[in-house]
Amino acid sequence: xxxxxxxxxxxxxxxxxxxxxxxxxxxxxxxxxxxxxxxxxxxxxxxxxxxxxxxxxxxxxxxxxxxxxxxxxxxxxxxxxxxxxxxxxxxxxxxxxxxxxxxxxxxxxxxxxxxxxxxxxxxxxxxxxxxxxxxxxxxxxxxxxxxxxxxxxxxxxxxxxxxxxxxxxxxxxxxxxxxxxxxxxxxxxxxxxxxxxxxxxxxxxxxxxxxxxxxxxxxxxxxxxxxxxxxxxxxxxxxxxxxxxxxxxxxxxxxxxxxxxxxxxxxxxxxxxxxxxxxxxxxxxxxxxxxxxxxxxxxxxxxxxxxxxxxxxxxxxxxxxxxxxxxxxxxxxxxxxxxxxxxxxxxxxxxxxxxxxxxxxxxxxxxxxxxxxxxxxxxxxxxxxxxxxxxxxxxxxxxxxxxxxxxxxxxxxxxxxxxxxxxxxxxxxxxxxxxxxxxxxxxxxxxxxxxxxxxxxxxxxxxxxxxxxxxxxxxxxxxxxxxxxxxxxxxx
Amino acid sequence: xxxxxxxxxxxxxxxxxxxxxxxxxxxxxxxxxxxxxxxxxxxxxxxxxxxxxxxxxxxxxxxxxxxxxxxxxxxxxxxxxxxxxxxxxxxxxxxxxxxxxxxxxxxxxxxxxxxxxxxxxxxxxxxxxxxxxxxxxxxxxxxxxxxxxxxxxxxxxxxxxxxxxxxxxxxxxxxxxxxxxxxxxxxxxxxxxxxxxxxxxxxxxxxxxxxxxxxxxxxxxxxxxxxxxxxxxxxxxxxxxxxxxxxxxxxxxxxxxxxxxxxxxxxxxxxxxx
Amino acid sequence: xxxxxxxxxxxxxxxxxxxxxxxxxxxxxxxxxxxxxxxxxxxxxxxxxxxxxxxxxxxxxxxxxxxxxxxxxxxxxxxxxxxxxxxxxxxxxxxxxxxxxxxxxxxxxxxxxxxxxxxxxxxxxxxxxxx
Numbered sequence: 001x002x003x004x005x006x007x008x009x010x011x012x013x014x015x016x017x018x019x020x021x022x023x024x025x026x027x028x029x030x031x032x033x034x035x036x037x038x039x040x041x042x043x044x045x046x047x048x049x050x051x052x053x054x055x056x057x058x059x060x061x062x063x064x065x066x067x068x069x070x071x072x073x074x075x076x077x078x079x080x081x082x083x084x085x086x087x088x089x090x091x092x093x094x095x096x097x098x099x100x101x102x103x104x105x106x107x108x109x110x111x112x113x114x115x116x117x118x119x120x121x122x123x124x125x126x127x128x129x130x131x132x133x134x135x136x137x138x139x140x141x142x143x144x145x146x147x148x149x150x151x152x153x154x155x156x157x158x159x160x161x162x163x164x165x166x167x168x169x170x171x172x173x174x175x176x177x178x179x180x181x182x183x184x185x186x187x188x189x190x191x192x193x194x195x196x197x198x199x200x201x202x203x204x205x206x207x208x209x210x211x212x213x214x215x216x217x218x219x220x221x222x223x224x225x226x227x228x229x230x231x232x233x234x235x236x237x238x239x240x241x242x243x244x245x246x247x248x249x250x251x252x253x254x255x256x257x258x259x260x261x262x263x264x265x266x267x268x269x270x271x272x273x274x275x276x277x278x279x280x281x282x283x284x285x286x287x288x289x290x291x292x293x294x295x296x297x298x299x300x301x302x303x304x305x306x307x308x309x310x311x312x313x314x315x316x317x318x319x320x321x322x323x324x325x326x327x328x329x330x331x332x333x334x335x336x337x338x339x340x341x342x343x344x345x346x347x348x349x350x351x352x353x354x355x356x357x358x359x360x361x362x363x364x365x366x367x368x369x370x371x372x373x374x375x376x377x378x379x380x381x382x383x384x385x386x387x388x389x390x391x392x393x394x395x396x397x398x399x400x401x402x403x404x405x406x407x408x409x410x411x412x413x414x415x416x417x418x419x420x421x422x423x424x425x426x427x428x429x430x431x432x433x434x435x436x437x438x439x440x441x442x443x444x445x446x447x448x449x450x451x452x453x454x455x456x457x458x459x460x461x462x463x464x465x466x467x468x469x470x471x472x473x474x475x476x477x478x479x480x481x482x483x484x485x486x487x488x489x490x491x492x
Numbered sequence: 493x494x495x496x497x498x499x500x501x502x503x504x505x506x507x508x509x510x511x512x513x514x515x516x517x518x519x520x521x522x523x524x525x526x527x528x529x530x531x532x533x534x535x536x537x538x539x540x541x542x543x544x545x546x547x548x549x550x551x552x553x554x555x556x557x558x559x560x561x562x563x564x565x566x567x568x569x570x571x572x573x574x575x576x577x578x579x580x581x582x583x584x585x586x587x588x589x590x591x592x593x594x595x596x597x598x599x600x601x602x603x604x605x606x607x608x609x610x611x612x613x614x615x616x617x618x619x620x621x622x623x624x625x626x627x628x629x630x631x632x633x634x635x636x637x638x639x640x641x642x643x644x645x646x647x648x649x650x651x652x653x654x655x656x657x658x659x660x661x662x663x664x665x666x667x668x669x670x671x672x673x674x675x676x677x678x679x680x681x682x683x684x685x686x687x688x689x690x691x692x693x694x695x696x697x698x699x700x701x702x703x704x705x706x707x708x709x710x711x712x713x714x715x716x717x718x719x720x721x722x723x724x725x726x727x728x729x730x731x732x733x734x735x736x737x738x739x740x741x742x743x744x745x746x747x748x749x750x751x752x753x754x755x756x757x758x759x760x761x762x763x764x765x766x
Numbered sequence: 767x768x769x770x771x772x773x774x775x776x777x778x779x780x781x782x783x784x785x786x787x788x789x790x791x792x793x794x795x796x797x798x799x800x801x802x803x804x805x806x807x808x809x810x811x812x813x814x815x816x817x818x819x820x821x822x823x824x825x826x827x828x829x830x831x832x833x834x835x836x837x838x839x840x841x842x843x844x845x846x847x848x849x850x851x852x853x854x855x856x857x858x859x860x861x862x863x864x865x866x867x868x869x870x871x872x873x874x875x876x877x878x879x880x881x882x883x884x885x886x887x888x889x890x891x892x893x894x895x896x897x
Contacts, residue, residue, distance in 0.1 A: 006712035013564060014699055020571065020692040024685050062557045064714035068529055071557045111575050118568055125561065133856055137561045140863045144565060147870050148572030151877065156897070159576075159877040160890060166871045167794055170807055174814055177860065181818050182511055184853075188528035198528075210511025497796035505788040509781065517776040519825035521846045526824060530850040535843050538832050546830035546851040547858075555855060562859045569866035573873045651831065656862060752869045759876055 004051070005060040005073045007044040008083055009124045012037050012090075016117035023110025030110040031098065034117055038091040041124065045087045049080040053485060059130075067130070068191035074130030077490040078334065082127045082257050085338060089345050090120040090246055096349060096464040097242035100356050112152070116243070119145040123254050132180045132190050132266070135258065136173065139222065142254075143169045146235075146247055154238040161234035168231045172221030179214035182207050192266050199267070203275055212267055216259070223255035225319055226289035229312045236311075237304040241352045244304070248311060249344040253337045256318045260334065263322065273325045280411075286320030287417040289313070294424035303354075303361040306428065307347055310387065313421055314340045320414050321402045327491055329405030334487050335479065336398035339386070342472055343395055346383035349465040350376050353457035369436040375462050377436060379469040384429040386472045389422045394476035401483075541730040543649045551654065552734040556713050560698055563741050567695050570748035574688070577760035588612045622673060630672035637665040645742040649731055655741030662742065663749025670753065679754065679762050687747045687754075694744025698737045779820045786813035798887040800875050804868065811864040815857045822850035830854070 015037020122142030293313030321333030386393035516523035645658030710717030715733030793806025
């Protein structure tokens with residue numbers, strides 16, 4: 001059946017609408033409907049990836065019209081990998097959220113699952129599409145649902161964090177829309193491949209230059225590249241746990257995918273690196289982003305905020321790698337999309353287990369946690385090693401490619417920043433480990449004498465957390481296979 | 493902050509204006525934007541889809557996938573307003589008004605409920621007496637506004653109009669009822685559960701029509717494959733498919749306009765506001 | 767200088783909309799009242815919509831609804847007689863998205879007011895740093 005590309009995006013949308021109906025009629029049905037929708041989506045994404053590896057790029061015409069008259073889904077290797085990543089992380093997160101959603105949304109679980117599924121639909125649609133304006137509409141679905149979800153978290157600070165996110169997000173999306181407008185002005189078409197063909201003859205035009213700058217700035221605002229990252233820490237820390245577990249790994253990485261897609265498919269390598277010479281400026285910017293993210297993470301007293309600043313740091317790796325201009329750097333950036341999503345997901349799963357049991361994750365509240373929640377902490381330790389970049393976890397391999405790419409290009413400042421940030425992350429995480437392992441139990445946990453009572457998180461959350469942490473090692477060991485089957489053929 | 497804002501705005505404005513240097517003149521029929529795709533739409537759309545209104549033809553057929561997600565966006569907005577603001581708590585104090593004399597009773601303890609006769613009406617602290625002229629005029633106007641909204645939806649293929657426009661007009665007729673009488677009248681007539689179900693059903697009609705095309709052998713949203721299901725001239729099947737999705741869009745937009753208004757104006761309590 | 771003036775006069779619609787966009791952007795960044803920021807956001811997005819719609823205009827052309835479509839089958843339709851329908855379609859979507867974002871932002875402003883009884887950003891910052 002060759003309707004799998006449409007099924008990946010449409011099944012979560014249908015499941016969202018049925019869950020929305022069920023929320024008014026029979027609330028207990030929303031969760032099974034959501035699970036079923038995401039399971040079908042994961043299956044379709046897997047089939048599509050296998051098909052693309054076997055037979056090449058899939059062109060799926062929506063409404064039956066040929067591009068550029070209609071919208072088409074153009075699924076190649078990069079797309080297919082990111083689609084599988086998004087749907088699997090969303091599905092695993094939904095399985096792990098069953099217990100915590102009731103605790104956090106006071107009886108509106110049905111509507112929560114509806115908005116969650118719409119958010120995942122938006123992400124999947126952003127990845128699969130081959131049309132510039134369709135990309136804008138789907139970015140707006142993702143943003144709108146995330147504005148709503150962020151405000152549902154912390155009662156006091158959630159709405160303020162969300163309103164700041166709204167303002168900055170609208171500026172970013174509108175800049176992207178203006179960029180598409182300038183491109184349309186010059187080419188008359190909205191399909192990515194068609195625009196790329198027409199742009200071959202317009203390389204020196206000022207309109208195309210301004211369109212490129214506007215699109216890039218819009219996407220950088222959405223992916224929280226320093227200095228436009230100010231919305232990220234507040235928005236991700238004050239959102240409900242079930243949502244921050246899926247938005248932190250996925251949203252910024254999908255925007256990195258959009259940037260790579262615009263760079264490679266629409267504007268083309270020659271235009272960006274030969275005609276424009278912007279590579280060095282952007283690599284310097286990402287070096288500053290890495291160092292700033294690391295330093296700000298050191299100053300934080302809350303575990304969740306610390307992790308969000310680490311996300312800012314990781315975005316610096318990916319942008320620098322993509323703008324390096326050689327194949328090694330781009331390979332590192334694409335591999336890091338996969339690895340960083342998994343690492344961040346594992347970290348936030350562990351944090352979610354902690355929040356479920358102790359409700360606040362300021363660093364002082366974590367005392368003696370290793371004795372009380374050993375399995376959770378094991379997952380956390382593994383994810384932390386992956387962020388620091390210890391082999392054989394996956395974080396080491398993508399950093400390796402990025403450093404090689406930087407050395408080949410001669411961008412030594414970037415390689416030095418990568419190494420310094422690994423050291424900063426090591427310092428950060430060992431500080432956390434010290435508090436968790438060695439500090440004595442604080443009185444706030446309710447027991448001061450007697451044997452340590454293990455208050456572990458529920459089994460369902462533990463299984464998912466363990467599964468994802470193990471996958472960090474598995475993906476690390478298979479990095480070579482992934483690079484050779486998926487990334488290098490894409491970059492040819 | 494103001495200085496930083498001013499600098500950013502000047503830089504962005506200069507960048508945008510620099511980009512307009514190579515734009516074609518305003519109204520130039522030979523600009524690239526007016527040649528490549530739009531010529532195809534203007535010349536071929538009527539014979540391929542049988543719909544004279546080109547904007548509807550492109551919106552609901554060629555780029556129908558965008559429109560489906562746009563309907564999902566408006567559904568998200570309604571759902572988000574409901575989730576963020578809706579407050580199901582009971583009120584603490586009650587007011588009753590004796591209609592013949594105008595005396596107001598203020599009952600401070602919500603647990604003591606007064607069994608009131610027909611002469612007493614339950615009112616709220618922000619109650620404002622509504623004007624008889626406004627009530628009567630709006631009562632006459634509202635059904636005509638609703639018929640006009642249905643006309644705009646149905647005639648979207650031949651004249652300016654379509655699902656969004658008609659849905660907004662219908663939604664505004666409901667808001668007119670809330671403004672001219674009071675919010676309680678609207679909430680009594682159109683219950684919250686009905687609005688929520690309508691919003692989801694509207695988008696479901698759109699996605700359902702699009703999804704049915706897949707088992708019939710076509711791609712997603714390919715209306716031409718629906719011909720065996722609908723009796724009548726198979727030549728017009730695309731126009732009929734477009735009409736179906738526009739109806740879905742109209743229902744969803746109407747429900748969401750009402751949901752957003754009711755929740756924002758009453759701060760989620762659905763009692764009184766404006 | 768006359769070059770620049772001729773340039774501006776030929777494309778004055780784009781210049782006008784860019785200036786409007788910048789007014790909206792300035793309001794979003796520099797004002798401290800949340801409702802004024804929301805109004806600035808609306809002005810910014812509306813200016814972008816106007817910018818796009820003005821791309822599609824053709825001199826001496828009429829609205830994109832084919833006249834007498836069902837009577838004269840096979841009559842030739844000249845593209846220069848009708849304005850470009852594609853920007854209108856794109857902007858229908860953009861208008862709906864901007865309305866939806868505005869609705870959600872209003873709901874957030876109402877929540878903030880319910881909790882803090884103020885809508886000024888500096889007062890909110892003071893309250894937050896006290897807690």
